[in-house]
Amino acid sequence: MAVKPITGMLRRGLVLDISVALGLGTAAGYAWWYGYHIPLVRKRDLFYSKIEEERANGTYN
Structure with missing residues (x-):
């Protein structure tokens, strides 16, 4: 059986x-x-940039 065209x-x-x-x-x-x-x-990028900035300043624990 053939299917009819749409x-x-x-x-x-x-x-x-x-x-x-x-x-x-x-x-x-x-x-x-x-x-x-x-x-x-x-938000994630700001978090990591803050951590990098703290490390660069030597204030990161």
Whole structure:
């Protein structure tokens, strides 16, 4: 049995579903990257730069 080609409403629905999924996935990725990852990395980098500065000054225990 052959499969019918995707036409009409099914094709429009499929394109809409894929477009929405890609759009929401991209938005979620940007939200995670700029809302969670970047602040976490910035906090970590500040911590390590503070330790390096203390070591350079000789005040680190």
